[in-house]
């Protein structure tokens with residue numbers, strides 16, 4: 276149960292895993308290089324991880340390929356995979372608090388949110404694909420009677436999954452759920468800043484009965500371990516969530532190796548558009564504040580651009596500033612904390628550099644803009660609001676990935692759409708209005724993979740999540756995610 280006593284009991288008692296998980300076993304890196312694990316809560320090193328090299332990636336890919344060829348998982352009846360995946364989901368739930376506390380020590384997300392968004396969401400995702408996989412059919416083509424055209428779905432083979440440090444379990448499971456349910460083997464490379472819970476997840480999969488080698492986790496740095504996976508000649512697909520720069524590197528790596536397919540879930544600069552006719556402006560303000568400040572803004576769909584209709588901008592901005600100043604920013608393992616720590620010193624400095632840039636470009640710092648809680652030793656930032664932001668400023672166009680809100684204003688629907696679309700991104704957007712025609716017009720006009728009406732990030736596992744423009748290709752979540760992890764094979768029978 277999620278209560279403070281149970282959290283406190285786990286602060287030091289949950290032992291962080293330290294090795295790679297390959298072919299169902301904990302193994303050391305071949306070169307025995309190590310990386311420190313620094314907690315953003317207090318800036319202290321509390322463990323270390325194997326800093327994997329190309330040889331470790333080779334071992335993991337070989338294990339994944341061997342079991343794939345053997346067919347124990349890839350050719351098994353979907354009902355068999357389903358049973359093991361369902362048991363895995365149960366084990367994740369049974370260990371949810373251990374996983375949540377371990378994850379918070381690793382990346383600083385506030386525990387109340389981490390508990391729900393991480394282990395519980397991961398279990399839900401694994402269960403969704405487990406339950407789906409024996410209900411997804413192939414196709415019979417409409418042919419003449421002297422032919423039979425069948426369209427089969429087959430697993431692609433060895434999938435390399437590369438994921439970021441925000442919400443590693445949730446985002447990891449969006450790759451693992453459909454890839455494993457479809458019969459693939461996976462080599463997972465977590466972020467060097469949040470690997471611990473994903474290592475534990477792989478151990479739980481083995482406990483659930485998943486054959487050795489089906490799920491392997493190799494820890495290490497992006498530029499070495501990640502690159503080795505991306506360049507590997509025996510990896511058939513890369514499923515990635517992270518920044519655009521690394522997304523580009525992965526596409527180049529595919530071109531330079533075996534033309535593996537690459538699916539990218541990248542960043543965003545999500546507009547949150549509030550019209551004066553919104554039914555509940557108080558709720559709109561509270562959701563807008565939570566939408567950018569939870570997890571210190573380290574959310575790919577964070578509503579980082581608030582677009583407010585001119586006629587209400589003064590009152591609405593005042594409310595947003597009040598809410599921002601009211602958030603308790605503190606130790607993320609404390610249940611009363613609303614905003615935890617920024618994931619790393621590097622990320623905090625990046626956020627602060629955007630504060631400087633926005634001020635120098637003429638935006639008005641309405642609140643925040645500084646590092647706080649220095650006495651805790653970790654990385655904390657005050658919720659920050661900039662007003663008088665114009666669409667051409669860096670703070671309005673570039674993804675910050677921190678607790679920084681840019682407030683812009685608009686006169687009418689046309690101007691709102693123009694501003695909303697004026698970034699290279701297209702991941703998520705939100706619109707607040709009671710006018711159904713207006714809402715429909717906005718859904719059709721905004722270039723974005725998701726448009727929320729009268730909410731922000733309100734969706735669940737049943738609908739796809741993915742971007743347009745430079746927010747990526749391919750989709751996580753829903754049955755559509757299975758498309759990334761299956762090949763279509765045509766079987767044509769001729770009866771002439």
Ligand code: NAD
Pocket residue numbers: 437438439440441446464465466467495496497498499500501502505516517518519521522524525540541542543574575674676702742746747
């Ligand atoms: P990142 O791109 O720096 O790193 C992501 C992963 O890629 C890490 O595991 C890293 O080690 C690895 N990596 C780095 N360089 C690599 C290389 N050359 N080759 C192979 N792998 C490499 O991203 P991050 O800082 O961990 O996460 C933040 C970013 O992720 C933000 O841009 C955010 O918007 C994005 N994100 C997107 C979504 C989505 O669903 N669209 C969700 C969460 C986060």
